[in-house]
Amino acid sequence: MATEKWVFMVTAQTPTNIAVIKYWGKRDEVRILPVNDSISVTLDPDHLCTVTTVAVSPAFDRDRMWLNGKEISLSGSRYQNCLREIRSRAGDVEDKEKGIKIGKKDWEKLHLHIASHNNFPTAAGLASSAAGFACLVFSLAKLMNVDEDPSHLSAIARQGSGSACRSLFGGFVKWEMGSKDDGSDSVAVQLADEKHWDDLVIIIAVVSSQQKETSSTSGMRESVETSLLLQHRAKEVVPKRILQMEEAIKNRDFASFTQLTCTDSNQFHAVCLDTSPPIFYMNDTSHRIISLVEKWNRSEGTPQVAYTFDAGPNAVLIARNRKVAVQLLQGLLYYFPPKSDTDMKSYVVGDNSILKEAGLDGASGVENLQPPPEIKDNIGSQDQKGEVSYFICTRPGKGPIVLHDQTQALLDPETGLPK
Numbered sequence: 001m002a003t004e005k006w007v008f009m010v011t012a013q014t015p016t017n018i019a020v021i022k023y024w025g026k027r028d029e030v031r032i033l034p035v036n037d038s039i040s041v042t043l044d045p046d047h048l049c050t051v052t053t054v055a056v057s058p059a060f061d062r063d064r065m066w067l068n069g070k071e072i073s074l075s076g077s078r079y080q081n082c083l084r085e086i087r088s089r090a091g092d093v094e095d096k097e098k099g100i101k102i103g104k105k106d107w108e109k110l111h112l113h114i115a116s117h118n119n120f121p122t123a124a125g126l127a128s129s130a131a132g133f134a135c136l137v138f139s140l141a142k143l144m145n146v147d148e149d150p151s152h153l154s155a156i157a158r159q160g161s162g163s164a165c166r167s168l169f170g171g172f173v174k175w176e177m178g179s180k181d182d183g184s185d186s187v188a189v190q191l192a193d194e195k196h197w198d199d200l201v202i203i204i205a206v207v208s209s210q211q212k213e214t215s216s217t218s219g220m221r222e223s224v225e226t227s228l229l230l231q232h233r234a235k236e237v238v239p240k241r242i243l244q245m246e247e248a249i250k251n252r253d254f255a256s257f258t259q260l261t262c263t264d265s266n267q268f269h270a271v272c273l274d275t276s277p278p279i280f281y282m283n284d285t286s287h288r289i290i291s292l293v294e295k296w297n298r299s300e301g302t303p304q305v306a307y308t309f310d311a312g313p314n315a316v317l318i319a320r321n322r323k324v325a326v327q328l329l330q331g332l333l334y335y336f337p338p339k340s341d342t343d344m345k346s347y348v349v350g351d352n353s354i355l356k357e358a359g360l361d362g363a364s365g366v367e368n369l370q371p372p373p374e375i376k377d378n379i380g381s382q383d384q385k386g387e388v389s390y391f392i393c394t395r396p397g398k399g400p401i402v403l404h405d406q407t408q409a410l411l412d413p414e415t416g417l418p419k
């Protein structure tokens, strides 16, 4: 086998996810075991995803990885743990057409090339590690013919980044914290697929920020060490909230879904404030967006939009349906208009067919926009230009898939090097 020069590869696409009941705090830093369950919504990979090509060849002399075109080191323990776990489960692979035969045992000696690309800017501060590690594990499992279901794969992806385990499924996903010391029962399970609640529309406001943020990993470590609120949250609050959220999702109960999502995001940020020294992830723009949504929801009598914020200032807004999303976008663009030289199609990305419904694809611009009167009062004047870098319009989406179209591969099929 060692004299042959074949390259065998697989390309896959994996979505990112946004937690509506947050994971914050580990009970085991090495295995990445959380202090509470969490629940997320998978985002449509058409708008936010990672594509990864993994290749194996007897010609490769070491494991190598390229992220967004740049070679990165695989020596970190998170990568090493994922690679070790997946290699130990590798099966026999045969490609008769190409005359390739790899036995179970061969995988220990063979080296890998991995190329990964996010279809959204890494600088946007959107959880790229979740989609990244999920895609690494999923594509390697396909390459190595690993015979495990997505929940078992999620336990491997978890060891790359906790939130990655939830990206092994589409729709609505729960990460069960588990109780075993070895982490084998700390896995993700699907609560419902993406078609279960397809009215929902998600608008992400990518908020401009100068500030260097504390990473989730070190932030949550400091919270575990210093925040009493975190302990109360994990023990008393989240277990009940998880059950309520499961019910809300099952019944498509938007009022409960919103109440739980917003409260949980706010409690997560309260834990950050309760950490010593305190961690500030949201900024003034984030707070202005919260006020806008809260006032609107209150004036409507029933919730129209849920908000949630991760370890950064970006707002993830979930509208109950398309009509509400159109109004929401109009309101957001009124308060956070693009800079004058910015084209609307680069200011609202993802599913930007929504621009047409908002009457913003033609000549008439944001100058003529009037948000719903209920949200216009008390939010402040229209002077927030530049606070939001851009908006992404998306929806709940599907889980990982293999991409069979060779033109989408990131590695050259002859050399196994980045194209």
Ligand code: DP6
Residues within 6 Å of the ligand: 018, 019, 021, 022, 023, 024, 032, 038, 127, 129, 160, 161, 162, 163, 164, 216, 217, 218, 310, 311
């Ligand atoms: C705020 O999964 O990025 O997004 O496990 O250390 O890699 P590590 O952390 P990470 O933390 C995500 C935290 C969060 C909430 C969530 O996604 O549940």
